[in-house]
Structure formats: structure tokens, C-alpha cells
Amino acid sequence: MNDRSDAEILIIDDDASMRKALERLLRSMGYRTRTFCSAQEFLDTDFQSDSVACIVLDVKMPGMSGTDLQKELRKRDLPFPIVFITGHGTIPMSVQAMKHGAVDFLEKPFDEHALVQAISRAVEKGRQTMAFKREISDLEERYQQLTPREKEVLALVVAGMLNKQIAAELGTSEKTIKVHRGRVMEKMQAGSLADLVRMAEKLNIPTP
Amino acid sequence: MTCAVVLLTVIAFSPAYALPGGWEEHRGWIIGIAAFGGFVLGLIVAFFLRKDGRETGLCHEDLERLVRERTALLEAEVEKGRISQEALARSEADLKMVQEVAVVGGWSLDLRTNKLTWTDGVYEVFGLPRGTPLDYEKFLSLVYPDDVEYVNRSWNDALKGARYDIEHRILVDGAVKWVREKARVEFSDSGTPLRGLGIVQDITGRKQAEQEQYILRRQLTHVSRLTTAGELTAALAHEISQPLAAILANAQAARHILNDEKPDMDELHAILDDIISDDTRAREVIKRIRSLLRKESAKSGRMDINRVIEDALKLVERESRFRRITVRSALAQGLPPVTADPIQIGQVVVNLVLNAMDAIDEDSEPPRDVTVESRMNGETEIVVSVRDTGKGIGEEALRSVFDPFYTTKEDGLGLGLAISRSIIESHGGRLSAADNPGRGATFSFSLPVMGKEA
Structure with a gap:
């Protein structure tokens, strides 16, 4: 298991004693925690973290509910993994939450093992998301180093066209295309054509 | 005979029955009909004299047709009369049966000799053989023991001029019966009571029905509490x-902290304190649910x-x-107290407020308000109203909102308002609903002020 202290658990619950108890429990298990008394307070702090963060979120809260916050975070493209906790959950409520990407849905009172399992999965998911995001931003950076011509060539290469076809399409010689292609592979740090295609997919580059 | 006269009048005065054309003058005509006991016995006779003596035959035909038509009409009328006579006879029989069922009897008590006289009906009510010698004490001995003091006191008050109209129990061969008594005392010129005259009515049947209704209402109230409780379950x-x-x-x-090498004792103390206070919190909630669910009879009191x-x-x-x-x-300040069961009335308020909140859709525009108001209405009653800014009730639904099992909610039983109304009415008040002029609806109930109950 990864070191727990590199993940930050964000506890959002309107009930003060629940907040305190959860904080104690998670800290005693080695997690770093932060608490918020409402969804709005969490949004207002404009939370930023370099480490992996996941949210333990109460469903029923006055004002913005847990599920409302989940929607809002998706809208803002803040894909924090969420573990919902609820005092009185309904099946439609949990189905909706899980559909929208919640990691787990725990009914209060819950066992610490269930909580730890859910949080571990959430942290793992957070790590993956973070790694993916990092990879995308890396690729994005490399892509931005390409010249406009190289970008054109890249799009046609990943569309499966041969050098000869690309040359005809762009109205230039096959030799020139070869040079462009070599630069693209180099700048994108792609080991093979298959590698380049995967990168283009991740970057969502439109093929003609 | 009346019928005949009526017919004459009709023919003589109605222009529709004017005699056929060509008859410039008729000498006269007589129509006689005897109707008795629903049968037409009589006859119709007409005499005509034409001035110029022509077309007499045709005229006869016309008249005969007219007479046939009128006769049919008359027969129909008489038939109708026969039916209403039968109805009258039936209702007389009904009345007699009612008297028998209600068992009414009369009595008189000579206050100088203490001689009590009963009609047969009273003997029947009390289940004693006719002719049993009676006096006031004998009567009291038949009264249900718990009611003796009440009856005796009421009679003594009557002797001082108070009204005597009471309901009490009597024992008939060990069985309990309910009677209603009403009496008047005659006084001498000097004000000495001379004689009591009264009637006795057996009202056991009515009392039983009332009792059954009471039990039914109590059961319904319990169901409603469960329903209300069910609606509150989510929150609780x-x-x-x-x-x-x-x-x-x-x-x-x-437990984790205790596993540390040097457990933080202060933290452990704090944890235990929090555990105790959370436990208290949970117990408070349970207590509230209990008081909501307790099945107990209405405890009316100053409230x-x-x-x-x-x-x-x-x-x-x-x-x-x-x-x-x-x-x-x-809430109006300084309201006088009412005589009511606080649990039942509280339940009505909870029910009305939950309904009001249900009427406000999740995405409806502000204001999203429910206002509970209390105020005096005149000097005899307090009115409580619950007003919302929801979607309103609508004219059609207003007619049935109080009907049992009428509901507009997916998970509603449709009993809340029916029971609320029955609770309020059993307290001598009224529960009504109306749409607001602007948005939403208002449910109001009244309760009589203590001491001003009808």
C-alpha cells in the first residue's frame, strides 16, 4: 500500500461532531485531512493541491447538497474522487451518485474497514487521474512545440496515410514529408507509429 | 270530488281547451267525476246546444276526444295521489318503529309523597315488571353506581330550578344501558317543588355507536401518527x-491512538467526552420518536x-x-388557553406544515416560505393557519382534499388531511383549505377558547 500521508482527504460534512470524529479517525490511520462545513465553503476556498486528494462527502447538507457539489465539480472539471457518506440513503440517490463517478456510497454508521477500503480506492483513482492529467499536459507541451506544418503531417500520419499520399495532399515532395515526420516523432518522443497514434488519441487530435 | 272541480276549472279557463270552431255559443256543460280511494268512479256529461243546429255530430266527437284526454290525465293524477298516500302510511309505520326502537317513556314524581309513577315504556327501559312499587330511592338504586352522585346532584339542582337534561347509565339485569332524561319541576306559588314530570329515552345504541366511532378515531389517529412518523423517518x-x-x-x-507508543491522553479524554455527548444526542432523537408513536388516548387539558x-x-x-x-x-401574543390534546394538535400542525412543504417544488422560485400564524377570531375561537408559496390546490382538488385516501403524492396514503380534520372536529373546531389570491394555499383550523366551547 502506498504511503497514506501523501494523500489528502477532504472531509465535507455539516455535522461538526461527525467532522471531528472522521478527522480523528483518518488522522489516527495516517492520512492528512482537511475539513469543510459545507459544499459552498469548499468551493469558496478554491482548493488546489499538488498531492492526491479525495473527498469524503456527506450527501444531505443544508444549502448545496453532496450530489449538487459532485455535479458542480464535474462542471468545473475538477475530478476529485468522491466517497459519499449518508445518514439515510435511498437507492436512486446512490445510483445517481455512482453513475456520476462516485467511488463509493457508505451508509452511516460505517465500519472503519469499509471507509479505509473506499478511501484507498478513491486515492488510487485520484493517483491515476493525476498521472493521466500529468501525461496529457506533457503531451500537450510536446505537441505545442510542433510547427504548423508538422502538426498537419502528424494528423495525416495518424490517419494512416503513406508518405507519398501525404506529399500529394500537401503539394510537396515525399522527401520533405520524411523529414517532417522524423521531426514529429522526435519532438513527440514517440518510439513507433503505434505510439504516435496513441498519443494523438489522448490529445484528441482530429483526423481528416 | 276535489279532482272533478279541478278538471272543471281547467277546461273552463284554459284557452287551449276552447271549444271547436263553429260553436258560437254553448248552453252549458257539466262534468262530474267522483274519485275515491284511488279509483275513478265518475262520469263526464256535456250538454251542448248549437245556435244554428249544424254539425252536432262532429262536435260530439271532438268533445269525446277531449274528455278521453282529460280522463287519462285525471287518472294519472289520482294514481300519483295513491302513491303518496302509501308513502305517508309507510312513513307512519317507520315513525312507530322509531318510537319502539328509541323506547321513550314518561314518569312523574310526587314530591310530597315520594311516589314515583312510570309509564310502561319506562318499566321496559329499566327491565322491571310493570306495577313494581317505585320511589325516588328505588330509581337511584337502578342507576349505575358511578353515576348515582351525578344523577342525584342534577335532580337536586332541578329542584332548585335548574334545567334537568342528563345522560347517565343504568343497570338492567347486570347489563349497562344508557338513558337520556329530561324533566320539568312544578312549583307552588310559594316556590315549593310539588311534582316532577319527565321522559326517559334509551340511548344505548347511540352511545355504542359513539364509542365505536371514538375507538375508530383513536385507531386512525394512531395510523396517522405512524404515517406522519413514516414521512419523518428520513429526517429522523x-x-x-x-x-x-x-x-x-x-x-x-x-483504538488507533491506544496503539501508539505514547498515546495522547488528552485526545482520548476529548474523544470520550464527544462519544458521551453524541450518545445523548441520539437518545434525544429516540425520545422524540417515542412520544410521536405512543398510542395513548387523547389527553385533553389546558393547552x-x-x-x-x-x-x-x-x-x-x-x-x-x-x-x-x-x-x-x-404567533399572536397573549392568546387564551384551549382545551385540547397537545399531541394530537401538534400532529395536525406537523402534518399541515409537511404538506405545505410538499407543495413547494424543489425547483420552484423564491419566496419558498411556509408561514404558521395563530390569532384570535372574535372572542370565542383561536385560528391557526399554515400558508405556503407552493403550487396551490386548484378548484377541483379543493373539493376532495379532505376525503380519505385522496392523495396527489406518489407515496402518500391520503389519510393525513382526513385524520387532521377528524381530530380538529373532535375538538369542536373546523379545518378548511383555500388557495391564496397570489401563490400557494392556506390551511386553517379553529379551536374554541377554553370555557367557550359550544
């Missing part, structure tokens, strides 16, 4: 699982309506916060 379950979850998390945290409203609003407070609805109260 949340409230109770909250402290339970905190207790568990705290205890588990404490402050504003306190009942405030207690009821506490129960729905959390629910209203979740629904982002503002529940306001506008």
Missing part, C-alpha cells in the same frame, strides 16, 4: 445515524396553542432546512 434516521457514525468513528480513532406550534415546528425544522424552505411563525 439521518439525525440518529449521524451521532452513531460519529461515536463509531471516535471509538475506532481511540397553550403557541407552545404546541413551536414544538411541532422544531420537529420539522431540519426537514425544512434540507428543502431550503423558510418556515416562519407569526
Whole structure:
């Protein structure tokens, strides 16, 4: 298991004693925690973290509910993994939450093992998301180093066209295309054509 | 004979029955009909004299046709009369049966000799053989023991001029019967009571029906409490699982802390304090549920309506916060007390407020308000109204909102308002509903002020 202290658990619950108890429990298990008394307070702090963060979120809260916050975070493209906790959950409520990407849905009172399992999965998911995001931003950076011509060539290469076809399409010689292609592979740090295609997919580059 | 006269009048005065054309003058005509006991016995005779003596035959035909038509009409009328006579006879029989069922008897008590005289009906009510010698004491000995003092006191009051109209129990061969008594005392010129004259009516049947109704209402109230409780379960379950979850998390945290090399004793103390306070919190919730579910008969007493409203609003407070609805109260100060069961009335308030909140859709525009108001209406009653800014009721639904099992909610039983109305009416008040001129609806109930009950 990864070191727990590199993940930050964000506890959002309107009930003060629940907040305190959860904080104690998670800290005693080695997690770093932060608490918020409402969804709005969490949004207002404009939370930023370099480490992996996941949210333990109460469903029923006055004002913005847990599920409302989940929607809002998706809208803002803040894909924090969420573990919902609820005092009185309904099946439609949990189905909706899980559909929208919640990691787990725990009914209060819950066992610490269930909580730890859910949080571990959430942290793992957070790590993956973070790694993916990092990879995308890396690729994005490399892509931005390409010249406009190289970008054109890249799009046609990943569309499966041969050098000869690309040359005809762009109205230039096959030799020139070869040079462009070599630069693209180099700048994108792609080991093979298959590698380049995967990168283009991740970057969502439109093929003609 | 009356019928005949009527017919004559009709023919003589109605222009529709004017005689056929060509008859410039008729000498006269007589129509006679005897109707008796529903049968037409009589005859119609007409005499005509034409001035110029022509077309007499044709005229006869016309007249005969006319007579046939009138006769048919008359027969129909008489038939109708026969039917209403039968109806009258039937209702007389009904009345007699009612008298028999109701068993009414009369009595008189000579206050100088203490001689009590009963009609046969009274002997029958009390189940004694006719002719049994009677006096006031003998009568009292037949009264149900618990009611003797009440009856005796009422009679003594009557002897001082008070009204004597009482309901009490009697024992007939060990069985309990209910009677109603009404009497008048005759006084001498000097004011000495001379004679009591009264009637006795056996009202056991009515009392039984009342008793059954009371039991039924109590059962319904219990059901309604369960229903209301069911509607509140969501809020209460949340409230109770909250402290339970905190207790568990705290205890588990404490176990981890105890595994440390140097456990933080201050933290452990703090954890235990929090566990105790959360436990208290949970017990409070349980207590509230219990008092809501307790099946007990109505305990009417002196009650402050504003306190009942405030207690009821506490129960729905959390629910209203979740629904982002503002529940306001506008309670008049210095209201006189009412005689009522605070649990039942509180339940009506909870029910009306929950309904009001249900009427406000999740996405409806502000204001999202429920206002509970209490005020005097005249000098004899207090009115409590619950006003919302929801979608209103609508003219058609207004007619049936109080009907049992009428509901517009997916998960509603449709009993809440029916039971609320029955509770309010059993307290001598009224519960009504109306749409607001602007948005939403208002449910109001009245309760008579203590001492001003009808």
C-alpha cells in the first residue's frame, strides 16, 4: 500500500461532531485531512493541491447538497474522487451518485474497514487521474512545440496515410514529408507509429 | 270530488281547451267525476246546444276526444295521489318503529309523597315488571353506581330550578344501558317543588355507536401518527445515524491512538467526552420518536396553542432546512388557553406544515416560505393557519382534499388531511383549505377558547 500521508482527504460534512470524529479517525490511520462545513465553503476556498486528494462527502447538507457539489465539480472539471457518506440513503440517490463517478456510497454508521477500503480506492483513482492529467499536459507541451506544418503531417500520419499520399495532399515532395515526420516523432518522443497514434488519441487530435 | 272541480276549472279557463270552431255559443256543460280511494268512479256529461243546429255530430266527437284526454290525465293524477298516500302510511309505520326502537317513556314524581309513577315504556327501559312499587330511592338504586352522585346532584339542582337534561347509565339485569332524561319541576306559588314530570329515552345504541366511532378515531389517529412518523423517518434516521457514525468513528480513532507508543491522553479524554455527548444526542432523537408513536388516548387539558406550534415546528425544522424552505411563525401574543390534546394538535400542525412543504417544488422560485400564524377570531375561537408559496390546490382538488385516501403524492396514503380534520372536529373546531389570491394555499383550523366551547 502506498504511503497514506501523501494523500489528502477532504472531509465535507455539516455535522461538526461527525467532522471531528472522521478527522480523528483518518488522522489516527495516517492520512492528512482537511475539513469543510459545507459544499459552498469548499468551493469558496478554491482548493488546489499538488498531492492526491479525495473527498469524503456527506450527501444531505443544508444549502448545496453532496450530489449538487459532485455535479458542480464535474462542471468545473475538477475530478476529485468522491466517497459519499449518508445518514439515510435511498437507492436512486446512490445510483445517481455512482453513475456520476462516485467511488463509493457508505451508509452511516460505517465500519472503519469499509471507509479505509473506499478511501484507498478513491486515492488510487485520484493517483491515476493525476498521472493521466500529468501525461496529457506533457503531451500537450510536446505537441505545442510542433510547427504548423508538422502538426498537419502528424494528423495525416495518424490517419494512416503513406508518405507519398501525404506529399500529394500537401503539394510537396515525399522527401520533405520524411523529414517532417522524423521531426514529429522526435519532438513527440514517440518510439513507433503505434505510439504516435496513441498519443494523438489522448490529445484528441482530429483526423481528416 | 276535489279532482272533478279541478278538471272543471281547467277546461273552463284554459284557452287551449276552447271549444271547436263553429260553436258560437254553448248552453252549458257539466262534468262530474267522483274519485275515491284511488279509483275513478265518475262520469263526464256535456250538454251542448248549437245556435244554428249544424254539425252536432262532429262536435260530439271532438268533445269525446277531449274528455278521453282529460280522463287519462285525471287518472294519472289520482294514481300519483295513491302513491303518496302509501308513502305517508309507510312513513307512519317507520315513525312507530322509531318510537319502539328509541323506547321513550314518561314518569312523574310526587314530591310530597315520594311516589314515583312510570309509564310502561319506562318499566321496559329499566327491565322491571310493570306495577313494581317505585320511589325516588328505588330509581337511584337502578342507576349505575358511578353515576348515582351525578344523577342525584342534577335532580337536586332541578329542584332548585335548574334545567334537568342528563345522560347517565343504568343497570338492567347486570347489563349497562344508557338513558337520556329530561324533566320539568312544578312549583307552588310559594316556590315549593310539588311534582316532577319527565321522559326517559334509551340511548344505548347511540352511545355504542359513539364509542365505536371514538375507538375508530383513536385507531386512525394512531395510523396517522405512524404515517406522519413514516414521512419523518428520513429526517429522523439521518439525525440518529449521524451521532452513531460519529461515536463509531471516535471509538475506532481511540483504538488507533491506544496503539501508539505514547498515546495522547488528552485526545482520548476529548474523544470520550464527544462519544458521551453524541450518545445523548441520539437518545434525544429516540425520545422524540417515542412520544410521536405512543398510542395513548387523547389527553385533553389546558393547552397553550403557541407552545404546541413551536414544538411541532422544531420537529420539522431540519426537514425544512434540507428543502431550503423558510418556515416562519407569526404567533399572536397573549392568546387564551384551549382545551385540547397537545399531541394530537401538534400532529395536525406537523402534518399541515409537511404538506405545505410538499407543495413547494424543489425547483420552484423564491419566496419558498411556509408561514404558521395563530390569532384570535372574535372572542370565542383561536385560528391557526399554515400558508405556503407552493403550487396551490386548484378548484377541483379543493373539493376532495379532505376525503380519505385522496392523495396527489406518489407515496402518500391520503389519510393525513382526513385524520387532521377528524381530530380538529373532535375538538369542536373546523379545518378548511383555500388557495391564496397570489401563490400557494392556506390551511386553517379553529379551536374554541377554553370555557367557550359550544
